[in-house]
Amino acid sequence: MAGTVRFFALILIACRVLLTDASFQPALVLDMAEILLENYCFPENLVGMQEAIQQAISSGEILHISDRKTLAGVLTAGVQGALNDPRLTVSYEPNYTPITPPALQSLPTEQLIRLIRNTVKLEVMDNNVGYLRIDRIIGQETVAKLGQLLHDNIWKKVAHTSAMIFDLRFSTAGEISGVPYIVSYFSDSDPLLHIDTIYERPTNTTMALWTIPNLLGERYGKRKELIVLISKRTMGAAEAVAYILKHLKRAIIVGERSAGGSVKVEKLRVGDSGFYITVPVARSVNPVTGQSWEVTGVSPSVIPDAIVLAEDAVExxxxxxxxxxxxxxxxxxxxxxxxxxxxxxxxxxxxxxxxxxxxxxxxxxxxxxxxxxxxxxxxxxxxxxxxxxxxxxxCDIEPESLHNIPKIPSPEEVGFIIDALFKVEVLSGNIGYLRFDMMEDIKVLGAIGTQLIKVVWNKLVNTDTLIIDMRYNTGGYSTAIPLLCTYFFDAQPLKHLYTIFDHSKTNVTKVMTLPEVLGQRYGSQKDIYILTSHITGSAAEAFTRTMKELKRATVIGEPTIGGAISSGTYQIGNSILYASIPNQAVLSAVTGKAWSVSGVEPHIAAQASDALNVAQKIISSKRQKKKIREI
Missing domain, CATH: 1.10.1740 (Rna Polymerase Sigma Factor; Chain: A)
Known part of the structure; x- marks a missing residue:
């Protein structure tokens, strides 16, 4: 009822704004409402209409408009806005005389043939591609009358092509009853397919449209290539064909968005007045989508798979x-x-x-x-x-990851790399803070090792506790993980970190800590906290998971991304397509099972932005408890 109340509210507001002259009778609105209740194809949207009208009339709010064409415009705006249907229009035409064109099938055969010749064009193009253009979709009775002629002069000439371009860009008229015939020629005979359902409001009847079991001549079938061209002029039955073939996944739609038509509209006189209301009296419901190819709100209905200007659609x-x-x-x-x-x-x-x-x-x-x-x-x-x-x-250009060769920095570049990748600070309470945003290759670390120890590591190695910030580290090379882990374990015995199974090479590698490293170790006793976020991934994630599984660090923050320790990049054929494929499985040193792809769950969950504060609070609390125990 809310929509109908809004409908009449809009009419009343518009009336108040436009004119205040008097002569309009409320009976006109009542008659219009009765037409909508009996004929509009979405009766569920009209619940409460009569009550809303009576309330509006009883309140005395309906104002009178003397200019009939102005009133028609006001009523049109009101009904379209309330029911969100641009097909509903009200007009004032006191001299209107309905003209019913003769049924197409009743025309003489010669006239029908001329009409079809003017609305159908066909051609067999290069590479055995058929081109069929239909500007008017004829109904089932006309098809029955001209079936053999249509087959012999049109369909037979394109049925044996290996692909078809079906052009509906200029199809602005047609009959819905012809839709099953067209769809059937592009389907197999078995099973029959439910392709559409038509509900007609005046008779309150529903008709299901199905593909047809028996057709003249050979079907095109559902395997061969089919491209349907549409434009902003494509309307009505042609839209139904394009929409059905698209959602049956039988055709690719190319061109512009369609016009947005209707199954059936009627122009009905409002009472004994000179006012007429145009009403969509039937609607389509697609069995695949549960929706319609018809206009919805102000949006056209059939959206192409490939959107191009209509004139470029054939190319x-x-x-x-x-x-x-x-x-x-x-x-x-x-x-x-x-x-x-x-x-x-x-x-x-x-x-x-x-x-x-x-x-x-x-x-x-x-x-x-x-x-x-x-x-x-x-x-x-x-x-x-x-x-x-x-x-x-x-990727139009060959990706660098295809080769994945680390660049060894020049002496001039070493300082820049360290400054870019590492941030170091000693926080209050002799807490070390190390943030690094990329996992470099072991060869690169070897090249910058001496300066890295001097500029970064020596500032942290004598701290009491260390916070390692991996929140901004999306990964990099896994080759350096054993080196990094080694600094946080004792020299002997060597620690088993994880095992790598390489599917491409079919070999297994047991990854251990290293017997020797540059500089001093942090050792295995002091506390370490690792901060994570939802973007922590790849090698950074592997380092975090290793330290967690070996109970060498407390992880604080968000679950990590679940990335691969190693992914290979492979070109697909000679194309511009590439596949990124995890090519190494990592087996836990603790359980022997493959690491999950779901990421590392932190010991202590926290927003990434708050993880550092949480770590500091935990460290402070732990120290306080230690002091109390010592007392």
Whole structure:
């Protein structure tokens, strides 16, 4: 009822603003409301309308407007705004005479043939691509009358093409009853498909539209390439065809957003006046989406998969058809790379089979370029494997990660690198604070080691407690993890940190602390706190997890990202697509099981922004308790 009250409120406000002359009778609104209640295709939106009208009339708020065309505009604005339906219009046409055009099927055969010739164009283009343009979709009775002629002169000439461009850019009229015929030619005969449901309000009846079991001639089927072109002029039955084929995942839609039409509208006289209201009397409900191809609010209904200007749509369709010829090899190559390199072979095989299955079923049909293919592949890989680290991306320039060779800094660059990566401070109470934002390669650390010990480590090694801040460290090289961990354990015995299984090389490496390091060790007794955030990942996360599992540090902050200690970057064929695949499984030194991809859970949960304060409070509290025990 809220919508209808708003409807009449809008009318009353507009009336008050525009005119205050008197002669309009409230009966007009009552008659208009009765028409809507009996004919509008969304009756559920009109609940409470009569009560709202009576309240408005009884309150005396309805003002009188003498200018009928002005009143028609006010009523139109009110009803459209209240029901959010731009198809509802009110007009004042005292001399209007309804004209009912003759039914198409009743026209002489010769006239029908001329009409079809003027509204259908066809061509077999290069590479056996069919082009079929239909500017008016004819209904089932006309199809029955001209079926053999349509087949012999139109369909037969394009049915054997290997791909088709179906052009509906100029289709502005048509009959809904013809939609099942078109959809059926682009579907298999079995099973029959429920493609639409039409509800008609005046008769309160519902009709389900299904594909047709028997057709003249050969079907195009559901396997061959189909591109449907639409424009901002595409309306009505053509929109229904495009919407249905899109959501059956049978066709790619290319062009502009469609006009936004209706199944059926009627222009109905309001009482005995010269006012008429145009009302959508039927609506469509798609069985796949539960929604309609019709206009919704002020938005057009059919949105293309590839949005281009209407005049560029044919060229774009040819590009997509050419691109699709490569998809088979690209998807197969992605699956092969996964099976060759991914750390969990049984999962890799499962995902590879799924990609092949989706490809066979045509579920990559909506892909229109490398970017959309990368997005679809990534979603499928991650959903099936449960591993968010699997990623496909497109890159016009060969990514540096493909080679992953660390750059050894020059002597002049050493100081800059240390300043950029490390922040050091001794806090009150002789608490060391070390923040570093990237895990460098072991060779780089070797090159800067002497100066790093002098500028960074010597300031911290004699502190009583150390806070290591990894909140801003998204990862880097894992080769330096053993070196970093070594500083926090005793020289003997060597400590088993974790074990690496490399699927690509099929070898196992046991990672241990190092027997010797530059400078002094921090040792195994003093407390260490590691701060984390939701972006702490890759090698930084592996360092944190190792220190936590070996009970050498207390972790404070947010769960980490769940990244891979090592991911390889592999080119997919000769394309601009690349796969980032975790190629090493890390086995816990404590449990012997593979590390989870869900990230490191902190010992003490805290917002990343508050983690340092929390650590300092814990350190202070621990010292206070120690003093009390000593007393």
């Amino acid at each position: 774009r369709a040819h590009e997509i058809i050419a691109f699709h010829k490569d998809i088979l090899d690209l998807v197969q190559e992605a699956g092969d790379l996964l099976e060759k390199h991914y750390t969990v072979p049984e999962v890799a095989a499962k995902v590879s089979r799924l990609l092949q299955s989706k490809l066979t079923e045509g579920l990559y049909r909506s892909v229109v370029d490398y970017e959309s293919l990368a997005s679809q592949l990534t979603a499928d890989l991650q959903e099936t494997s449960g591993d968010h680290r699997l990623h496909i991306f497109n």
